[in-house]
Amino acid sequence: ETGVTQSPTHLIKTRGQQVTLRCSSQSGHNTVSWYQQALGQGPQFIFQYYREEENGRGNFPPRFSGLQFPNYSSELNVNALELDDSALYLCASSLAGLGYGYTFGSGTRLTVV
Amino acid sequence: KQEVTQIPAALSVPEGENLVLNCSFTDSAIYNLQWFRQDPGKGLTSLLLIQSSQREQTSGRLNASLDKSSGRSTLYIAASQPGDSATYLCAPDNTDKLIFGTGTRLQVFP
Numbered sequence: 308e309t310g311v312t313q314s315p316t317h318l319i320k321t322r323g324q325q326v327t328l329r330c331s332s333q334s335g336h337n338t339v340s341w342y343q344q345a346l347g348q349g350p351q352f353i354f355q356y357y358r359e360e361e362n363g364r365g366n367f368p369p370r371f372s373g374l375q376f377p378n379y380s381s382e383l384n385v386n387a388l389e390l391d392d393s394a395l396y397l398c399a400s401s402l403a404g405l406g407y408g409y410t411f412g413s414g415t416r417l418t419v420v
Numbered sequence: 421k422q423e424v425t426q427i428p429a430a431l432s433v434p435e436g437e438n439l440v441l442n443c444s445f446t447d448s449a450i451y452n453l454q455w456f457r458q459d460p461g462k463g464l465t466s467l468l469l470i471q472s473s474q475r476e477q478t479s480g481r482l483n484a485s486l487d488k489s490s491g492r493s494t495l496y497i498a499a500s501q502p503g504d505s506a507t508y509l510c511a512p513d514n515t516d517k518l519i520f521g522t523g524t525r526l527q528v529f530p
Contacts, residue, residue: 362516414463
């Protein structure tokens with residue numbers, strides 16, 4: 308079975324620009340979650356998608372948005388980038404329902420200059 | 421609001437030692453708890469998943485215990501090796517999202 312894959316691995320953007328990060332979920336998983344991890348911190352929950360709908364959101368502004376596609380892959384979009392958006396963005400997939408764990412991808416390192 | 425604390429924040433030990441990493445959380449209404457390993461600049465690798473009804477899980481040299489009522493989990497690493505050097509994160513799952521602390525940064529030297 309394939310794991311969670313994220314692209315690109317690294318990205319440099321200028322403040323004010325927009326960025327799209329991509330994630331392919333593990334085979335058999337139908338839920339995708341996105342996390343932001345600043346340097347030296349633990350990951351922070353951004354939002355989760357299930358059946359192509361947002362299913363829970365953390366304390367992030369509306370300029371963070373997402374999509375889930377019928378094949379369960381997902382995108383994270385960030386508009387009007389700020390310097391503080393520089394972080395490692397992690398995607399995790401899981402199977403909806405209690406008791407299932409999460410599988411994480413290798414992350415996308417975003418640097419905003 | 422779930423809050424997670426991991427103690428110690430950092431640990432440096434010679435190889436061969438048995439280690440104890442502690443995790444505490446404030447909301448005991450969790451579905452399960454997962455322990456992860458993270459190498460610098462990399463993603464998270466799942467080590468152990470403990471269901472809320474379980475007391476412990478074992479995988480090789482790793483053993484994790486869970487006391488949901490007191491909001492505590494412990495990760496035991498037996499006979500530590502330099503390859504165990506990484507940051508270890510615990511994450512309780514309630515309301516379908518993981519909440520992380522800042523982790524324990526472990527260095528095992530030869």
